[in-house]
Amino acid sequence: MTFNMLILGSLAYVALLFAVAFWAERRAMRGRAGWLRGPVIYTLSLSIYCTAWTFYGAVGSAARNGLEFVAIYSGPTLVLVGWWVLLRKLVRIGRAQRITSIADLISSRYGKSPFLGGLVTLLAVVGITPYIALQLQSITLSFAAFSGRGPEDVNDIALLSAIGLAVFTIVFGTRNLDVNERHSGIVTAIALEALVKLVALLAVGAFVVWGVAGGPAATYAMIEASPIADWQMQPARWLGVTFLSAAAFLCLPRMFQVLVVENSDERHLATASWAFPLYLFAMSLFVVPIAVAGLTYLPAGSNPDLFVLTVPLSRGQDELAMLAFLGGFSSATSMVIVAAIALATMISNHIVVPLWLSLGRGQGATMSGDVRHLIIGARRAAIVGLLALGYVYFRTSGGGAFLASIGLISFCGIAQVVPALLGGIFWRGATRVGAGAGLTLGFAIWAWTLFLPSVGDGTVLGAQIMADGPFGVGWLRPQALFGIDGIDPLLHTLVWSMAFNTAAFLAGSLLSRASPLERVQGAAMVNVFRHAAGPRGASSAPVEAEDLLLMAQRILGAREAQRLFQSAASAQGKLGYLPDVTPDFVEMLERQLAGSVGAATAHAMVGQITGGAILSVEQLMRVADETAQIMEYSARLEAQSDELTRTARQLRDANDKLTRLSIQKDAFLSQISHELRTPMTSIRAFSEILRDGADMAPDQRARFSGVIHDEARRLTRLLDDLLDLGVLEAGQxxxxxxxxxxxxxxxxxxxxxxxxxxxxxxxxxxxxxxxxxxxxxxxxxxxxxxxxxxxxxxxxxxxxxxxxxxxxxxxxxxxxxxxxxxxxxxxxxxxxxxxxxxxxxxxxxxxxxxxxxxxxxxxxxxxxxxxxxxxxxxxxxxxxxxxxxxxxxxxxxx
Amino acid sequence: MTNGKRVLLIEDEPNIIEAVRFILSRDGWHVATHSQGSDAVDAVRAKAPDLVILDVMLPDRSGYDILADLRADDATRALPVMVLTARGQQKDREAALSLGATRFMVKPFANADLLNAVRDMAAGLQTGD
The missing domain is CATH 3.30.565.10 (Histidine kinase-like ATPase, C-terminal domain)
Structure with missing residues (x-):
């Protein structure tokens, strides 16, 4: 098969993936996702756990280390079968809180901490980039093996692959900002790739058993004769790898993406919990026969990591080899695509946006066009950057490390998230300080003892440091911390990092106090099942209707609530006060309550009882806002009523005063009238006497004139006094x-x-x-x-x-x-x-x-x-x- | 045209007393005066006038109280009493008439009106006999 044919085949396969992704995306957009969102596709999408490392590397690992590769599969199987309650909890939390990534989960749990989100993102990027490099390497190696050229000649292939993967991921991964961050096209394409991987590996395995060894019995004999039969289990390493693979299954960004973010129905987990271990079993079924066949029939010194490809090739089975190649290609590309999407989401949400916001650019703009452009742009740039970084890492590390060891280094790094994750969803006492301390310490130990030494001998950490420790401090030697020497480097790192990580997490949590938001989030996540028994409307126990009635009575008042429930019941053709709790009724009730307590509060209260809704922090905050508004409103009413009472009292006082004043005024006027009329009476009487009486004695006339004069003066004095008093009283x-x-x-x-x-x-x-x-x-x-x-x-x-x-x-x-x-x-x-x-x-x-x-x-x-x-x-x-x-x-x- | 009738003036303002005395004397009335409120009823009983002119605003007793006492006593129940007051509001008039005042006259008054009123009261007294 020519090199060009290989390229052509690859391109055709990629074109097929594009077509499938397009088709699925369009179906989903038309709302006809159907089985594309079913449990089968969900289970198959989990297969991105099996990367090129597992596709090629499991055989390589078996050839070198015997059955250790099984531990890589046993971790996820243990989690799925033995601890699927945990997965269900993760999925429930993820859906309830609209979690977009593992970094988002950690950040949300610990009070929306931007620091933790950024830290987990950084950890993931550092840990996953070599992993992406690993996939590029596997593509390159398989190309080289297939075409018979040297690896150096096909480095362009790695570059081309990186570019092609970037384009595919950008096209299907960042087309729009979906609220759920779900990607139908990609998930469907990945499911297809999962099938290709499985079929390819099974085909090669069947060929080896029946075509090469000559049947199961012969195969068994061949295995017995090989070095694998002498393999001795190392319990510590076995346990360590099992733990790492279980942790990776939970915490790897791409796994979290397909497991939690892309999950559309919690019930799919039930299927996956038995179907995915079955898939893993099928994937591992022929690993040992292929490894043994490679060791037996291929020339000594052949790369065992490529046995899946080279065994069929050596037998002239070009078509089978092509299928195996496509299986490996599928494993590599699906991992890179999902990892790139997950990491790009994390980078944009936890590094770019916080930075942008802290620079003060985003004030007032929440998810407006501005921010959408920013996020999409950041994700595209992140995808390109991640693949570029992977390519650079691949070129500089020179492929010296074994594939499997890179995978485990990556697993070990991401496992540092486990204490904060499990602690966060099972222990309400976990705090941001604890999570931050544990993550930082674990991450630092991992980087120092495992990651940096792995980046090529002497490139980052010189041989001097590896041998004598930094600045000659012996107990800080990367692979012999505290002077404990001679342990397997992976176990060494795993034990120390997890021990310090967990200890710091526990100590930090116990010694610090959680913020209110943290406590709310902690309770919401730890008790996520307590709030929700099942989907809304599924159960219509009369107890629930009664509970709703009790609650409605408190808000609307007994008569109004009973009227509402009775009319709803009679609309359903029922007698009495308790209607069936149908979705329609619940919606109507929410609307009614919203008029009194606000929409968010109504939703929260009804949700508490029907169990259909889990409160997000934003909803809780809105509830608090509404409560505050209502309280403020009632405080204002109270103040108004106080003021009215005061005003009424003032009016009454003023009226009393006016009445008193009016009475005083009447009395005063009456007095004035009397005081004026008295002298006037004398004046008038005597003046009439003088006018009419001509026959009056002169002295009498003089006397009467005198009276008139005195009384006139008295009047004048009275008027003067009145005026004077008026002026004085007016204060003028x-x-x-x-x-x-x-x-x-x-x-x-x-x-x-x-x-x-x-x-x-x-x-x-x-x-x-x-x-x-x-x-x-x-x-x-x-x-x-x-x-x-x-x-x-x-x-x-x-x-x-x-x-x-x-x-x-x-x-x-x-x-x-x-x-x-x-x-x-x-x-x-x-x-x-x-x-x-x-x-x-x-x-x-x-x-x-x-x-x-x-x-x-x-x-x-x-x-x-x-x-x-x-x-x-x-x-x-x-x-x-x-x-x-x-x-x-x-x-x-x- | 002296008719020899006796009138008792209960009033505290000296100038008004003098004026009323002059006006009525000239018409032939015999005018007696009393300027305290407290013993005004006794004065009426003692002097037994043909008619009484009664001020309301007396220093120590209201003219209304005096009038009420007079109307409560059989000896003075029918005695013509003219209330002569500086308080000329409608409610004062009503109060006086409801207590049994024969006439109500407001200060200041026209001399002729006072004289005519007194003559009318005296005439009514004669017809009543």
Whole structure:
């Protein structure tokens, strides 16, 4: 078979893959995925676990190490058969939380930690890149073996393969940003490749057993005669590899992609849990016969990693060899494609986007066109970059390492995720700090003791370091940590890295506190099954309807909820209050509740009961938001109602005050009317008498004129007082402040009080010599009033008014006391009211406003005036502040 | 035209007393006065006037109380009483009439009106006899 034929065959096969992928993609887009999304395709897609390493390498491994390759298969089988509960939990979590990758799972579990997401992504890229290189190498080697040329001559093949794989992956892996990150085309193509692999290996195996050895019995004899029969099991390494393969099955990004992300139905796992181990069994069935045949019939020194290809070739079975070649090609390409998609998703979501966001470019834009372009661009670039990196690694490492050892190095690196993963989904106490510490430490030990030494002898770590440790520190020697020497390097790394990783994870988790988001996520993941018993509507137990009714009653109120449920039940043709819990009813109920508590909360509450929904963190946060909004709203209502109550009280108070004022005003007007009408009555009566009476004695006429004149003056005084009081009460009075001696003010008042024919005034002028700052006119007005009152009301035979000044507080008390009978006790309280006139009005002649005016004036002057009870006669005390505003608390009376 | 009838004026304003006394005296009335509210009822009983002119705003007792007392006593129940007040609102008039006032007159008044009212009351008294 010519080299060109080989290329042509490969290209045809690739074209077929493109066609299948296109076809599946179009069916899926039309919504007719059908069996393409069924359990068979799902199980076959898991076969990307079997890469070129397993296709070619298992035989190589068997030829070198006997049955150790079985451990590579036993790990996944153990997980699928023995621990499929774990897988179901992973798938449930992945679907509930819309997990896109293993990095996303770790990041989500530990409070959406960008650091952990980035760390796992980095770990995966570093661990998987050699693995991609391994696939390119296997393609190249198989090309070389097939064509009979040297490996150096076909390096272009590796480049071409890398380019071709990049194109295929970009076309089908990054066409759109699916919410579920599912890729129907690729999964279908991979399933096809899985069949090709299996058929090819079985065909070669059958050829070996029946075509080369001559039947099962002969084959058995051949095996007995080979070195494999002498193989001794190394229990530690066997256990280690089993553990690694189990871990890889769970944690490898490509496995997580097909196992969790591409899973469309949890029930497919049930099929896969028996079908995939069967697939693995079939894949391993003929490994030993092929290896033994290669060892027996091929020349010594032949590469056992290529026995699958070279055994048929040596027998001239070109068509069979071509099938084997395509099987190997399928193994390599399917792994590279899915790994590239998974890693590209991780790189774009956990490295590029966080960086972009932290640079402040993404403010406000969430999944808008901008970000979509960014993510798709980043994924395409990542795919190209990963394949380029793989190619470079392949060219620089020079293919010196055995294929299988690269695979196990990769497994060991990715196994570092196991503590954080298992701890995260089974232990609520796991924290971000613990996960970060464990991952970092495990990753560092793996890189130092296994990965870096593997990158070609002396290329990264010099022979010096390998032998003596860095800077001569012996216990840090990469393959003899802590001075423990002579262990298998893989086991050495596995034990140390997992021990430190797990210890750091546990210690970090126990010593740190989880953030609220972490705790929510932890609970959601650890208890993922507690929330959900089955798909919505599958069970319609009456208990559930009753639960829904109880909940609805709390939100809508008993009557409204019962009405709702009853009408729903009667719509279903049922009596009573409990309808069947159909999806329609649940949806209707959610809508009703959403009106009261918000859509997210309603969905969450109904989901809790029907078990159909698992809450994502975003939903929980929305629930919290809604609750906060409702609380804020009710707080606002409460405040409003408080304010209304306050306003109502104020209105009532104001109304009371107005009513009081109105009554006062009526009384005042009535008083004014009376006070005005009284002098007017005399004036009118006497003026009519004078007008009508011509026959009047002159002295009588003069006397009546005098009455009219007095009453007119009385009216004038009354009006003046009213106006004065009005001005004072309105506070519009302007004071003319001046510094004066108190005695001078009293002098002025005594002088203007008129002729004191009968009243004797006694003063102590020495005490009156105090300086005050006040309005002297207004103060003397008060004094005049008091002196006038004494003149009017003092009923002693020899009336005497004593004026005495004494200091008081920050001012002076001026007492006016006479020797009359004083104000009767009953009237003492009201003498300062308007129109309150003590005793007989005959003598008073005033309007009854004098003391009211005095009180107003003293309030304006910062002092006050009060009646002094318990004196021998009428006594008033006027308090005058030294300066306006100096008196404490007595200013602004009323 | 002196009819010799006696009128008792219960009023506290000296100038008004003088004016009313002058107006009625000139018409032939015998005018007695009383300026305290507290013993006004006793004064009425003692002086037994033919009619009474009663102020409302007295210093120590309301004219309404006095009127009520007069109407409660058989001796004075039919006695014509004119309420003469500076409070001229409708409610004051109603209060006075409901208590049994014969006439209600507001200050200030026209002298002629006062005189006519007193004459009418006196005439009513005669017809009533």
């Amino acid at each position: 009075v302007s004071l003319r402040l001046d510094a004066v001696t108190l005695g001078d003010v009293i002098d002025r008042a005594v002088a203007s009080a008129g002729e004191l024919t009968r009243l004797e005034i006694r003063r102590d002028r020495a005490r009156e010599r105090v300086r005050i700052e006040t309005d002297p006119d207004r103060l003397s007005q008060v004094f005049i009033n008091l002196i006038g009152n004494a003149v009017k009301y003092c009923d002693a035979d020899r009336p005497v008014l004593t004026i005495r000044v004494r200091p008081s507080g920050q001012g002076w008390d001026v007492d006016f006391s006479d020797n009359g009978s004083g104000v009767p006790r009953a009237q003492q309280d009201m003498i300062f009211e308007k129109f309150a006139r003590a005793g007989d009005t005959d003598a008073a002649g005033g309007a009854g406003l004098g003391l009211a005016i005095c009180r107003e004036i003293m309030a304006r002057l910062g002092g006050d005036i009060a009646y002094l009870p318990g004196q021998s006669g009428a006594a008033f005390r006027v308090h005058v502040p030294t300066r306006l505003g100096a008196s404490s608390g007595k200013a602004a009376a009323e």
